[in-house]
Amino acid sequence: MSDVVLPLSLQTNRRLDKWLRFQPDRTVRLAVGKVEIGQGVLIALSQIAAEELDVALDRIDILAGDTAEAPDEGSTSSSLSITVSGASVRLASAELRARVLGRLAQRLNCAPAELSVEDGVFLQNGNPTGHDYWSFSSAEDFAADITGTVAPKKPSSYRVVGKPVPRRDLLPKVTGAAFIHDIVRPDLLHARVVRQPSRSAVLTALDTAAIEKAAGAPIRFVRLANFVAIVGADETAVQRAAVAAPAHATWTGVPTLTPAMGEAGYFRGQPSDDRHIGDPVAPASGEVVSQTYSRPYVAHAALAPSCGLAEFRNGRLEVWSHTQGVYPLRNSVADILGLPREQVIVHHAHGAGCYGHNGADDAALDAAIIAQQIPGQCIRVQWRREEEFGFEPVSTAHMTKVSAVLDANRKPVDWTVEVWAGSHVQRPVFGGNMLAHEALPNPAPPPKANDPTEANGGGGTRNGIPLYDFPAKRVIHHLALETVVRTSSLRGLGALPNVYAIECFMDELAERAGVDPVAYRLSLLSDQRARRLIEDVAARCQWSKRGPAGTGRGLGLAWAQYKNRAAYACVAVELDVDYEVKLRRVWCAADAGLVINPDGARNQLDGGIIHAASMTLKEKVQIDGAGITSLDWDSYPIMRFSEVPEIDTVIMHNPDMPTLGMGEATFGPTAAAIGNAVAHALGVRIRDMPLTRERIAQALVR
Amino acid sequence: MAIDLVVNGQRVSVAVEPTTPLLDVLRNHLDLKGTRYGCGLEQCGTCMVLIDGVPEYSCAREVGTVGGRAITTIEGLGTPDRPHPLQQAFIDEQAGQCGYCLSGIIVTAKALLDRNPSPSRTQIIEALDNHLCRCGTHTRIIAAVERAAKAGAPA
The missing domain is CATH 1.10.150.120 ([2Fe-2S]-binding domain)
Structure with a gap:
């Protein structure tokens, strides 16, 4: 028993009653620390609990992300929710079922094997016992720590897991109020923040009279050092004041940035924390080839602005946030405001899809700071659109240089990936600052450069080592100590730029070797799961009939196993290039082992394809002057309905293999498949994202 | 001042400045939260409503310009119990x-x-x-x- 390794979430939340409770209305309360961020995770976790407990799915009443009532599962990130939280819910549910049935067997003086459960009702050899979870379970069933020693069901017996069950949260979202923005509380005041233009900027003058005039209705100011908020009962007036305010505020200490600082190449020559991961450098003889690829700073660009609500009553602070991690946010807010952590409660509420660490936590802190100054009222902060684009942490620019030493057959015998990037993760618990903390009387110290460890999949190094059968592979990581704008996690971290570089380079090597790119990959790949996907996609996209390069029509393919440990995905893209890229069709195959909800999985895979395509073709955060200047959807365009291709996704049936997280699996392969298809269409390679009309024109002139 | 509107078939009167964005009136005065703020710039479409049957952005539309006209929001289509x-x-x-x-x-x-x-x-x-x-x-x-x-x- 001692060698049972519990999933991380169970290690930190051992008691059964943290997770499960039978409620008087014959439902089951399932409490989890992972939250809904548009990925459909709550229905999948509910399916797992219903399966192991043998209750109907609609009896599962799930509570997600609540520091008062749900377990601490850290952040909802890195495609870990099903593998970690799902595994925890499975073990907890199986153990609860076994404990209750074990007691019933004693009561009935029968063997546990004689007992079964039908929608929560207990049967003995198929006959009613008169007992069920709600009548028979008692506090003692929950009083123990979870041991993880009860074997869950075999996948072959699943009735709920593996079925494409619809989500429950979409109905409210298509009929009315559903999001944090829609919460109405008593004594509600609206607030907006006059943002400090940059860390360490100092407010030297604020013309409050001019701002009040712009508001046109009563407003008040909350000011703490360089933190200024406008508060009032009338949201329209508060918003008008906030729009007018920057012109009436004078700041010193604002840096002057240049567009060149916003390019990935700027990191070369900047101070960095350098690491070497993988095989040592060894002398290898042969032809050496290398190429460098890059992606600029990109934004989460959630469709909704960040929003937070907070109430401070009797020394107790209650916060509502669309954060990815309620406990980390609670800890940060409590520490910054000087409150005991137990006196701060954070509830998760749904926000717009952002796929990483955007302004959600910052808006919650904004609201909490103001609430502490105005006790007894609910403070609702909603960022403005330009504030969202201008002040959310963005994903760092990232440059990847790939070098290979080739043998006589022009296959790599030695492989080096070198990465220059800023921090891919700077959550407040990982060296980053919450935005308003930098404006308070005791401001946060400068953020520390940080990236996830290799054990956690790496950040700038994520997917930097390909799974090809090269004799020697390594990553050299130059983690920039500073970035010109705040950065933090966005879907896949370094996986997209690294897979783009590696899989584009593989096409370039294949061309150099005079070998078809798919055949070249397969000749260097013994991973059977990967081979199966590549072969499947190649067959469906009719790769063997691929035309010559340079015709304007391109077909490209790429694959990766996310983090080299989560789901596998292979993507092929067909496109036309005229002045710009027009995607035609996408084929995708994925292997995620046991899939809990195939419809939700497909939604994530397809969404990742479109998100990655948008990033690859269109997206770039513009940096100039005081900071980010791409502050609306015209200057930060994303993919539109008229630009979206047809997508044909196949999920491999592989239920006996462990679940592999797949929310980010298609992200890198899609970018690289587009890169390869554009190169095939043009006969010229574009190595710097985004692949815009200007880049295409430049490439054709070269 | 009071502005008369027809929202989802109901006549309503709201006491707001005519320059108030229609979106704010719907969300904050009529508690119709299904129409959403996204950008305030008529660029993203989360605030779309029908005005006399035509899709229009509501985020920058002054309520004074739609007096007496038929406005339909998502709540005017169906409810969770009876979705359209x-x-x-x-x-x-x-x-x-x-x-x-x-x-x-x-x-x-x-x-x-x-x-x-x-x-x-x-x-x-x-x-x-x-x-x-x-x-x-x-x-x-x-x-x-x-x-x-x-x-x-x-x-």
Whole structure:
């Protein structure tokens, strides 16, 4: 028993009653620390609990992300929710079922094997016992720590897991109020923040009279050092004041940035924390080839602005946030405001899809700071659109240089990936600052450069080592100590730029070797799961009939196993290039082992394809002057309905293999498949994202 | 001053400045939260409503310009208990990820199907092209509108 390794979430939340409770209305309360961020995770976790407990799915009443009532599962990130939280819910549910049935067997003086459960009702050899979870379970069933020693069901017996069950949260979202923005509380005041233009900027003058005039209705100011908020009962007036305010505020200490600082190449020559991961450098003889690829700073660009609500009553602070991690946010807010952590409660509420660490936590802190100054009222902060684009942490620019030493057959015998990037993760618990903390009387110290460890999949190094059968592979990581704008996690971290570089380079090597790119990959790949996907996609996209390069029509393919440990995905893209890229069709195959909800999985895979395509073709955060200047959807365009291709996704049936997280699996392969298809269409390679009309024109002139 | 509106078939009077954005009136004065703030710049489509049957942005539209005109919000289509066939089609297709863009998109789709009950895929895409979706749910959204059209969604 001692060698049972519990999933991380169970290690930190051992008691059964943290997770499960039978409620008087014959439902089951399932409490989890992972939250809904548009990925459909709550229905999948509910399916797992219903399966192991043998209750109907609609009896599962799930509570997600609540520091008062749900377990601490850290952040909802890195495609870990099903593998970690799902595994925890499975073990907890199986153990609860076994404990209750074990007691019933004693009561009935029968063997546990004689007992079964039908929608929560207990049967003995198929006959009613008169007992069920709600009548028979008692506090003692929950009083123990979870041991993880009860074997869950075999996948072959699943009735709920593996079925494409619809989500429950979409109905409210298509009929009315559903999001944090829609919460109405008593004594509600609206607030907006006059943002400090940059860390360490100092407010030297604020013309409050001019701002009040712009508001046109009563407003008040909350000011703490360089933190200024406008508060009032009338949201329209508060918003008008906030729009007018920057012109009436004078700041010193604002840096002057240049567009060149916003390019990935700027990191070369900047101070960095350098690491070497993988095989040592060894002398290898042969032809050496290398190429460098890059992606600029990109934004989460959630469709909704960040929003937070907070109430401070009797020394107790209650916060509502669309954060990815309620406990980390609670800890940060409590520490910054000087409150005991137990006196701060954070509830998760749904926000717009952002796929990483955007302004959600910052808006919650904004609201909490103001609430502490105005006790007894609910403070609702909603960022403005330009504030969202201008002040959310963005994903760092990232440059990847790939070098290979080739043998006589022009296959790599030695492989080096070198990465220059800023921090891919700077959550407040990982060296980053919450935005308003930098404006308070005791401001946060400068953020520390940080990236996830290799054990956690790496950040700038994520997917930097390909799974090809090269004799020697390594990553050299130059983690920039500073970035010109705040950065933090966005879907896949370094996986997209690294897979783009590696899989584009593989096409370039294949061309150099005079070998078809798919055949070249397969000749260097013994991973059977990967081979199966590549072969499947190649067959469906009719790769063997691929035309010559340079015709304007391109077909490209790429694959990766996310983090080299989560789901596998292979993507092929067909496109036309005229002045710009027009995607035609996408084929995708994925292997995620046991899939809990195939419809939700497909939604994530397809969404990742479109998100990655948008990033690859269109997206770039513009940096100039005081900071980010791409502050609306015209200057930060994303993919539109008229630009979206047809997508044909196949999920491999592989239920006996462990679940592999797949929310980010298609992200890198899609970018690289587009890169390869554009190169095939043009006969010229574009190595710097985004692949815009200007880049295409430049490439054709070269 | 009081402004008279017809919202989802109901006559209402709100005491606001005529320059107040229609979106603020819907959300804060009439508690119709299904119409959403996205950008305030008429760029993203989350605030779309029908004004006399035509899809219009509400985020920068002064309420004083729509006095007496028929305004339809997502709440005017159906309710969670009795969703409109278009809303049901989105549920049936599971055409959402975060869902923030959906209410505006469904409102626009309603106007499309009202004037063209059997739109082509190209016509659906054209109608929805003023709407942004960050999650990449576009193909399912198109399929949901096609499904509603096939089912003959009533006006």
